[in-house]
Amino acid sequence: MIDFEQELAKFQLSLEVDQAEDAINQNKLADVTDIIKELIEEIKNR
Amino acid sequence: MNCPYCGSRLSIRDRCDRCGEDMTIFKKVYRIANQYYNIGVRKAQVRDLSGAVMALQNCLRLNKKHTDARNLLGLIYQEMGETVSALGQWVISKHFQSEDNEADYYLNLVQRNPSRLDTVNQVIKKYNSALTSARQGSDDLAIIQLKKVVSINPHYVQALQLLALLYIHNKEYERARKYLKRAAKVDVTNTTTLTYLEELRELGVLEDAEPAEETRSRDSITDRDVIVPAHTYAEEKPNIMAWVNLVLGVIIGAAFIMIAIVPGIRKQEVQGESGEIVELNEQLIRQQAELEAAEGEKTALTEEIADLNKQIKKLEKAQENKGEETPKKEDLSVYETLMQAAVAFLEEKETEAADLLVQVDRKKLELKQAVTLYGKLSGQLFEEQSQEAYQSGHALYTAGKYEDSLKEFEKAIQMNPDNVDAMYFTGRAYHRLEQYEEARKWYNRLIDDYPDTGRAGEAKGRLRELPAEPETNE
Structure with a gap:
């Protein structure tokens, strides 16, 4: 039997259109390629 | 695939062709x-x-x-x-x-479509309001809002799932099943949808159990259900006149559109095209004005060259009259080269003009008009031609022709002493030719004179790759 309160807590509020700009700005755009570049830079600087 | 350092397209080789980094x-x-x-x-x-x-x-x-x-x-x-x-x-x-x-x-x-975006925003706000209502225990209000949401956006999976959850909570399993089926059509393997469907299966809400569904629906009659009394009234047979009326209506509507609306649309199109013609005319006028300005500049330069020639002849005569030696051939040749550069520029042979202008030693120009002419020509030519020379040199460098590339880089730096790209690749070319002292000199020049540039940073890295300087014997 599913727990109603527990299931209800899993639902999140959706972003409204005027909140889209903040959401995009806060989006962390680092990827694995960036991490590898940083590691290579660190190794070169040693 | 692009190089993550310089952004150039990668080839099949394991190194970037442009910056040389390992890929x-x-x-x-x-x-x-x-x-x-x-x-x-x-x-x-x-x-x-x-x-x-x-x-x-x-x-x-x-x-x-x-x-x-x-x-x-x-x-x-x-x-x-x-x-x-x-x-x-x-x-x-x-x-x-x-x-x-x-x-x-x-x-x-x-x-x-701004109204469409506004509709999207309203749907999201209604969903958020429904979720808040559900959390506060107002299930009925939440259900009403969510039904509105899914009628506007039938693919809104989260809204369908929340609505199904609320129906399950209120023991309206058939309605929950209906909305979960719609959610499953949009996203077949959504875990939440499958979990709720499994819950309904465990509760015995099966798709094909129609008598059981009827009983259950009778048992769960709520205030919202509309009760229609059963009777033996048989539906009337399809009326052919209804179809005839429909076809007539379509024909009348089409005729109305052709008579009233299409001419209006065509008029708008014509107006639009007229507007385009006006804009094109304005563009033509602007371009003509620019052409006239360029012609004016060309005429001014031609007059300056003629003036300069007269000045040179006067100077020669004056010195002959004084009985002095004729000016050294080298001093005159610098004016000749300047003239040749100006003529090449007027004939729109910019590369040739830049190559000639580079040979002119500005310090040897004594006549004020010659200095002005040099300034005008160098301002117009050097920056662009310096970049062209750099690109040409870079192509030779990429092809492995390091010595030829050095000549192009040297030309680029003569035209624009601040061309850091040309300086960097001069160092790289010497590096490839194993002339490490020259390479070190160019890298250090970049680091000392242009420390804030990206190329200075790269030069620091390259310096570390050079073999250690030989120790001098004391």
Whole structure:
């Protein structure tokens, strides 16, 4: 039997259109390629 | 695949052709990202949207600039009713690839109609309000709001799931099943949808158990149900006149459109075309004005050259009269070269003009008009030609012709002493030719004179690669 309160807590509020700009700005755009570049830079600087 | 350092297209070699960095690891990462993208595409094709979202997110974690993956992720969010998330992905996609990007088309589709965007926003606000109401215990209010939401956006998976959950909570299992089926059609493997369907299966709410459903629906009659008394009234047979009326209505409507609306649309088109013609005319006038200005400048330069020639002849005569030696041939030749450069410029042979102008030693020009002419020509030519010489040198460097490339880089630096790219690659060319002292000299010049540039940073790295300077014997 599913727990109603527990299931209800899993639902999140959706972003409204005027909140889209903040959401995009806060989006962390680092990827694995960036991490590898940083590691290579660190190794070169040693 | 593009180089993560300089952005140039990668070849089959393991090093970048432009900046020379090792690309082995990056190529492996890009291949795995592409595999995730392919998985995402296959899952999306069979409507496994949740699975596709995960695969595409993994692809973007490996390669954030994978435009196709980001655009597809946006499409999937849009299909699931998450319009703002979709817009976010398309905006980021445009940030990484501003030209020739499908995201332009998707963004236009959503944004070109302001009322549509407003509707999307209203739907989201209603959903959020319904969720808040549900959390506060107002199930009925939440259900009313959610029914409105899913009628406007029938693919809004989260809203369908929440509505189903509320019906399950209120023991209206048949209605819950209906909305869960709709959610499952949009996203076949959504875990939440499958979990709720499984719950209904355990409760015995089966698809084909019609008598049981009728009983259950009788047992769960609520105030919202409309009760229609059963009777033996038989539906009347289809009336052919209704169809005839319909066809007539369509014909009348089409005639009305042809008579009243199409001429108006055509008039607007003609006005639009007239507007375009006016704009093109204005453009033509502007271009004519620019041409006239250029012609004026050309005439002014021609007059200056003629004036200068007269001055040179006067000078020669004056010195002859005084009985002095004729001016040294080298002093006159610098004016001749300047004249040749000016003539080449007027004939629009800019490369030849720049090559000649580089040979002129500005310090030897004594006549004021000659100095002015030199200033005008160098301002017009040197920066652009310096870049051309650098590009030509870089092509030779990439082809392995290091000595030839050095000549081009030298020309580029003569024309523009601040051309850091030419300086850097001069150092690189000497480095490749194993002339380490020269290479060290150029790298140090970049680091000392242009410390804030990217090339200075790269030069520091290259310096470390040079073999150690030989120790001087004391």
